Amino acid sequence: MSNTSIRLGDVATYINGYAFKPEDRGNEGLPIIRIQDLTGNAYDLGFYNGDYPEKIEINDGDVLISWSASLGVYIWNRGKALLNQHIFKVSFDKAPIDKQYFVYAVRHKLAEMGSKTHGATMKHIVKKDFDAILIPYPSISEQEDIALKLNKASRIIEARQQELQKLDNLIKARFVEMFGDPADISRKDKVELSEICEKITDGEHGSVARVPNGHPFLNAKQILKNGRIDWDTITYVGDEDHQRIYKRCNPVEGDILLTTTGTIGNVAIMPKAEEVSMDRGITLIKIDRQKVTSEFVAELLKQPSIQTEMGVNVHASAIGHLFMNRVKKLPAILPSMESQAEFTAFVRQVDKSKVAVQKSLDETQLLFNSLMQKYFG
Numbered sequence: 518m519s520n521t522s523i524r525l526g527d528v529a530t531y532i533n534g535y536a537f538k539p540e541d542r543g544n545e546g547l548p549i550i551r552i553q554d555l556t557g558n559a560y561d562l563g564f565y566n567g568d569y570p571e572k573i574e575i576n577d578g579d580v581l582i583s584w585s586a587s588l589g590v591y592i593w594n595r596g597k598a599l600l601n602q603h604i605f606k607v608s609f610d611k612a613p614i615d616k617q618y619f620v621y622a623v624r625h626k627l628a629e630m631g632s633k634t635h636g637a638t639m640k641h642i643v644k645k646d647f648d649a650i651l652i653p654y655p656s657i658s659e660q661e662d663i664a665l666k667l668n669k670a671s672r673i674i675e676a677r678q679q680e681l682q683k684l685d686n687l688i689k690a691r692f693v694e695m696f697g698d699p700a701d702i703s704r705k706d707k708v709e710l711s712e713i714c715e716k717i718t719d720g721e722h723g724s725v726a727r728v729p730n731g732h733p734f735l736n737a738k739q740i741l742k743n744g745r746i747d748w749d750t751i752t753y754v755g756d757e758d759h760q761r762i763y764k765r766c767n768p769v770e771g772d773i774l775l776t777t778t779g780t781i782g783n784v785a786i787m788p789k790a791e792e793v794s795m796d797r798g799i800t801l802i803k804i805d806r807q808k809v810t811s812e813f814v815a816e817l818l819k820q821p822s823i824q825t826e827m828g829v830n831v832h833a834s835a836i837g838h839l840f841m842n843r844v845k846k847l848p849a850i851l852p853s854m855e856s857q858a859e860f861t862a863f864v865r866q867v868d869k870s871k872v873a874v875q876k877s878l879d880e881t882q883l884l885f886n887s888l889m890q891k892y893f894g
Contacts, residue, residue, distance in 0.1 A: 520653075521653070521654045521655065522651040522652065522653055522654055523612060523651065523652060523654035524648060524649055524650065524651055525623070525647060525648055525649075525650045525651075525652065526647070526648025526649065527611055527612060527648075528609070528611055528612050528614055528619065528652070529607045529608055529609045529610060529611055529612075529614075529619075530607075530608040530610050530611065531582065531605035531606070531607060531608075531644075531647070532572050532573070532600075532605060532606045532607075532608060533600075533602060533603075533604070533605060534550075534573055534599075534600030534601045534602045534603065534604045534605075534606070535569065535570065535573045535599070535600065535601065535602060536601075536602040537549055537563075537565060537599075537601055537602075541563075541565055541567070542563025542564065542565065543563060543564055543565070543566055544563075544564060545564055545566045546564040546565045546566030546567070547564060547565055547566075547574075547597060547598055547599045548563075548564055548598045548599070549563055549564065549565050549598070549599050549600075549601050550575065550581075550593075550598045550599065550600055550601060550604070551601045551603075551604075552583045552585070552586055552587050552601075552603055552604060554595075555581060555583055555587075555589060555591050555604070556583075556587050556589065565599055569599055572606070573599050573600045573606070574597065574598075574599060574600075575593050575597070575598050575599070575600050575606055576593070576596075576597050577593060577594050577595070577596060578592065578593070578594070578616075579592070579593045579606055579607070580592055580593075580606070580607040580609075580616060580619065580620060581593055581600070581604050581605065581606055581607070582604065582605040582607060582623065583603060583604050583605075584603060584604070584605060584630075584641060584642050584647060585603035585636075585639055585640070585641035585642075586603065586639050586640065586641070588627050588630050588631055588634075588642065589624075589627065590620050590623040590624055590627070591620075592616075592620060603641070607619070612654075613657055614654075614657075614660065615657060615660035615661050615664050617664035617667075617668060618660035618661070618663055618664040619652075621663070621664065621667050621889065621892075621893070622652040622653065622893055623652065624889075625652075625889055625893040625894075626650050626652060626893075629650060630642050630646075630647065630650065633646040633647075652893070653892065653893055653894070663888075663892050666888060667885065667888055667889070667892075670881055670884055670885040670888060671885065673881045674878060674881050674882055674885060677874055677875075677877055677878035677881065678878065680874045681743065681871060681874055681875065681878070684867050684870055684871050684874070685743070685871075687867055688816060688863070688864055688867055689816070689819070689820075691860065691863055691864075692816045692817075692820065692860065693820075695852075695856060695859070695860055696817075696850060696852055696856070696860075698820070698822050699817050699820055699822065699823060699848055699849060699850045700820070700822035700823060700825075700826060700848045701822075704850060706850050706851050706852060707848060707849070707850055708849050708850065708851050709845065709846050709847065709848070709849060710802070710844065710845055710846070710847040710848075710849045711845035711846070712849070712851075713804060713805055713808050713809045713814065713849055713851060714802055714803055714804050714805055714845075715803045715804070715805050716801070716802075716803040717800065717801070717802050717803070717841060717844055717845050718765060718766050718800070718801050718841065719766065719777065719795075719797045719798075719799065719800045719801065719841055720735070720762065720766050720794065720795030720796045720797050720798070720799050720801070721758075721762045721766070721794065721795065721796050721797060722796075722797045725754050725758050725762070725794075725796075726754070726755065726758065727752045727753060727754060728753050728754060728755045729753065730753055731753035731754050731755050731756065731759065732753060732754055732755075732756065732759035732763075732791070732792060732793065732794055733748070733751045733752075733753060733790075733791065733793040733794070734751065734752050734753060734754045734759075734793070734794045734795070734796070735751065735774075735793055735794070735795045735796070735799060736752075736795070736796045736798050736799070737776040737777070737778050737779055737780060737783070737796070737798030737799055738750070738779070738780075738798075739751065740774055740775075740776045740783045740784075740785045740799060741783060741785070742780075742783050744783075744784060744785050744786070744815070745785065745875075746774075746785050746788070754794055758794070759792065759794045762794040762795070763792055763794055766794070766795055766801050767792075767801075768787045768793060768795065768801050769787060770787055770788060770789040770790070771786065771787060771804075771806070771811045772786070772787040772801060772802065772803050772804070772811075773785075773786060773787070773801075773802035773803075773804060773811060773814055773815055773818070774786075774787055774795075774799050774800075774801065774802075775799065775800045775802055775818060775844065776798060776799055776800075777797075777798065777799065777800045777838060777839040777840075777841075777844065778797065778798035778799075778836060778837070778838050778839075779798060779836050779837065781827050781828065781831055781837060781839050782818070782819075782824045782827045782828070782839075784815050784818045784819055785815075786811045786812070786815050800839075800841060800844050802814065802844075808851060808854070809851070809854075809857060810854075810857045810858065810860075810861045811861075812860065812861040812864040812865070813852075813857045813860055813861060814849075816860075816864070817849060817850070818847075822848070823847060823848060826847055826848060827839055827843075827847065830843040
């Protein structure tokens, strides 16, 4: 592969979106696309039905780069729309380059872009710094070959992720089939979460010094949406701090971990592991194992109605927080242990399939990462 590089500013023209005003937005016309739409966190953003400069119109296949708040590069595929500010539409009019190759190259440079951001309330990269970023620039045929290999790995990753989502949906459907909506106020078996638990508490509230080696220290970011715990990014605390924290908040195998700061409502079942400490962003839920199973409570907390209840009770601040007194009062139900045991057996069987799919996903992701490193450094 050629060692030639090219500046982003010499590859294409980057057209910024329009600063739509609140009064511009209505219920008819073309949708106004903001960064939230690209990252998957969209909410009602409105439509525009007036005149607009043609350059801010986007269509399927257009490459978009968010350069403020959340840096990213995307290929748009949701129809004709209009571009709001803080997003570039890429016009490939300066140098021959494969579109897919360009997207992969820019994605690999997002960390570098992040190191160049400015601003206190909304981080952003200024145009001159953006233009100066270098990407490898091999021949078009090499670009197409690289994009082909990365696309193949990406498709496998996407397929595995979809398989995992389908298996999760299978568990959700089984829960609803067996137990219905736990937040239904007409239920006769409704209880509060605290009534099926022995203890509900959260982790350390103060700052804790980290050490190179010691006891694992979990934070909310390490409890992932898919129910896994990200052990790869774990930090460590010393024995004295750990013993002090663990005395009050002691997660053991089968306990439920619920994120209650920042991203609210991610749920994991604590696996068999060495002792860990946690910060206050995670609430520890010790279930009453005479009344409920871990799998039942974990899935109960994932139900849409319960997730909505959590959202309603979040304390609004710079970083949202769901306080323990609200967690304790979350709606719950208490079906028979026999039905819970049946559901638990079903979940564990599905989890075996998930482990196999996850293994394949991890292997393919590792291959993809190594290819990205090989081609883009």
